Amino acid sequence: MMKATIEKGSLYIFDCDIDLYRTFNCGQAFRWKSVSDSVFTCVLGERIVTVSKEADCIAISPCENEIDKAFYTHYFDLERDYTAIEDYMLSNTVLSRCIPYAKGIRILNQAPFETLISFIISANNNIKRISKTIDNLCAAAGRRIGDTNHYTFPTPQSIADLSIEDLLKIGTGYRASYIKDTAIRICEGFPLEELRDLDYCTAKSKLMELKGVGGKVADCILLFSLGHYNAFPMDVWMKRAVNALFFNGKQVSRDELCALIESLGANAGIIQQYIFHYARQIGIK
């Protein structure tokens, strides 16, 4: 059990080996900004959240009550035993290579609609520009918080209300119509939150009904916002990493890939994120 206390508007978690930098920069989230080496900030829901770490203690604010604490516990996936996952990886000759580069990553439980739109934007795009485009989208259609430079992520309706020209100006490129169409589908009642309770394959198929959502983007949404930890997103980095790490550089068949993912078990998606970050850190080719 994690040790935690709420004090003076902050939540303190003790004996926590999360690596904040890796967690916020491993390609699962696009809006966290670093204030310093150990302090990061992001808008979550309607408020500006700040997280810092000193030794093995992380501080999260604002936190006023048990409801806030429960939100952060879920968001940062604090109840999961990541040590067990990392120990499993260390026991595997191939996976152990990722640990020095990726130890301390947590899979965040992000807001599904934000994750959906963010990963539609991610298609055939680079992480720097994805972040910038999302920031533009928030400034254009989100709500400004006080007189700060922070904005909430837009509601489905406020994105649906944007014109294609607006979305192009923001920098979404050819994904503009996908974003608008998908936002409209959500407004019309697409059961995004309910995908959490469906089995993985059914939830993935349902997501892929949305414009701009193919298999890889669906896996990202399932893994980063809907609790499907077996989802295993395969982008260009992961393809290179899997080829290099598990198949000695040879091309992989679909069946071989499925067998590999299956062998990684219920936490395959979490392991995937460690591999992904490793691949990017070493600049795998």
Added chain:
DNA sequence: CGCCAGGATTCGC
């Protein structure tokens, strides 16, 4: 400048 990016869609077979 040319190539790349957490790919999806569309089309032809």
Added chain:
DNA sequence: GCGAATCATGGC
């Protein structure tokens, strides 16, 4: 069901 062309655009 599978390969190839196409898509918009900043980063490097």
